Amino acid sequence: MAVSTNEDIELAESHINHELRHRKNSHAPSVASRPFVGRIGGNQEFTISPGDYSFQTVVSKAPDAAAKFSWKQSFGLRSFADVELWKEATIEGVGTCLQIYLAGLYAIGLGPTGTETAIGPITPAAFGAIANFLLISFFIYAGGPVSGGHFNPLITMSTFFARLSTFPRSLLYILFQCTGSVIAGFMVRASLGTRPSTFREVPGCYIDTSLVKPGEAYAIPSLVLFSLTGARYALETMSSFALIFIAFGVGLDPRQRQVFGPSLSPILVGLAIGLCSFASGIARPGYAGASMNPARCLGLMAAAERFNYHYIHWFGDLTAAMLNGIMYWAIPIYKD
Template identity: 75%
Template sequence: MTTTDIELPYSRSSNELRQRMTRTNRGPSVASRPFAGRIGGNQEFTLSPEDLSFPGIVSKVPDAAPTFTWQQSFSLQAFSDVELWKEATIEGVGTCLQIYLAGLYAIGLGSVTTATASGPVTPAAFGSIANFLLITLFIYAGGPVSGGHFNPLITMSTFFARLSILPRTILYIAFQCAGAVIAGFLVRAGLGAPPEDFHAVPGCYIDTSLVTPGQAYALETMSSLALVFIAFGVGLDPRQRKVFGPALSPILVGLALGLCSFATGIARPGYAGSSLNPARCLGLMAAAERFDYHYIHWVGDITAAVINGILYWAIPIYKD
C-alpha cells in the first residue's frame, strides 16, 4: 500500500510539532515537553497561551511558556513535577558521558603539550575540534528531552535570562555536577592513573605561579560570556528562528565552544584554556584531588551568566 505523508499539528502551540502519519496508521504522539530554554530550539518548542493545556502545564513548569515572571520562576511547585526530575536525570547522565569522553582526550592531549615544536597549539587545535563535535552531538541527543544543556554555564545563563525556572536550574546543576564527578572517577579508574596525572588537564589547569587570580578570572569570564552570547544568539533567540532554526543551532554552539577553548588554550603560559563548563572541571579536579583556582571556574561563569541576563533584560526578546 502506498503511504502518504500527512503533517498534523502536535498542538495549537506556536511550534506545531509535526509527525509523519500514514493513511492507515496514526502513530503515537512524540513525548517532548515544551521548554523555553531548549538549546537549539530558538524557543520554537514553547507552549502558546492559546493551547488548551497551557494553564495546567504552566502552573507546574512556567518555563514551558515563552515568557514568565520572576515570581513564577521562584515558585517551588515545580520540585513536585516528576517529569522535571526525569529531565534533570538526563542532564546528569548526559553530562557524565560527555565529560567521560572529554576527560579521556583531555588527559591524552595534556601529555603532549610540550611534545611538538608548536607547543600547545597542536593539542589545543585537536581539543577544540573534539569539543566542537562532542558538544554538537550531545546537544542534538539531549535537546528533545532536557534542552541539551549539560553545562552549568548554560543552565545559569538561561535562568538569569528568564528562560529557565529556579527549580529546573537547581536540579539541572546538581545532576550535572554529580554526573561530572562520577565521570572524573570513571576516567581515573579506567586509565588506572594516579591523581597526579589529572593535574594538568587542559581547560582546568592553571599554574598559580604564573597566572594570578585576576588574570584567570578575566580570561574565564570573557570567554564564557562570548560563548553564552553566541549560544543565545543562534540557539535561543526566537528572532533567529527563521534564519537558523533548531537544526543548525547546535552546530554553531559547538563551533563557538571550540573556538573559545582554542583561543584561550594558546594565549597565556600557565593557563591551559578556559573551563567554559564548571562541572567538567569539578569532575576532573575531584579525580585529581586538587582544586587550585577552581572557584574561578564558577565565579567567572556566574558573572558571564549575569551579564548576559542583563543584556536580555535591556534588549528583551519579546515586545511588551
C-alpha cells in the first residue's frame, strides 16, 4: 500500500506541476513577430500554416507570410496599406543605417593599410572579412525577428525574384535601406570630420579605372568573348551570386531546418559574406573587393560626393538576384 501511495503522490505532484506550467504559459504575453517566409536565417520556419484559422486574413494583407504565393499576389498593392509593413521597413532603414555606419568606420580605418604593410591588400581584406562576419551575423540576429534581417538590397532583391517577399515589401525595404545608408554615410563623415575625398577609395566601393575597366567589373563571361579575348572578370556579379547561393542554402532553405536551424544560420551567412569579401578583395590590383551591398556604396559614395561607376554595384547585384531567382524557379524547394 505504501508503494501505491507514493506512486499516487508522485503522479499528483507531476499533474500539479504540469498545470502550473500550463497556467504560466497561458498568461504569458504573445510575442509580436509576424510570419515572413523571406526571413534571412529563418529557413522558412516562421510562416503561417494553411490550416491556421487566420490564414486567409493574414495572407490577404501579407502574402509572403505563407511559404508559397503567386506572382499576382506578390504584386498586390493592398500591402502598401499595411501599417505593420511600414514599421518593418523602418526597422530595415534603421538597421541599415547603423550597420553601414559601423562598416564605414572600419572601412575608412582599414583603407590605408593596403599600402602600409608588407603583404599589401591581404591585411585590410582579412580584417574586413572578420569584421563583416561579426557585423552581419549580429545584425541578422537583432533584426531577423522583426523585419527579416535583410539590411541589404541584394538580399531583398534576391528574395523577391525567388518569390520569398512581395513587391511592396521589397520596394519599401530597398527605399528605407537606401535612405538609411545615405544618412549613415554623412554621419560617418561628420563623426570623423574628414573631407569627401577620404571616402573615394573605400574598400568594396572603389575601382581604379586605370587598372580595371567598368565592363570587366560587371560583364558575365561568354564562350564567344572568352575565345576571342580570354577570361573576363565578373567580380561584382559572381561574388554577389556566390553570396546569395550560400545565404539561400543555409539561411532560407527549409530543408536545412533540421540540420542547424535558425540559431546557427545567421553565423553561416556572416561567414559567407566574410569569405566573399576576402576572396574578391585580394583577387586583382585596382579592385578593392566586391560591394555585395549597393546601399553601402550608395551611402559612402554620397558622402564622397562622387558616384563614378556606381551602377556596377546595382547592375551586378541585380543580375545575381535574377540568376538566383531563375535557379529556384527551375529547381523549386517545394513539390507541386
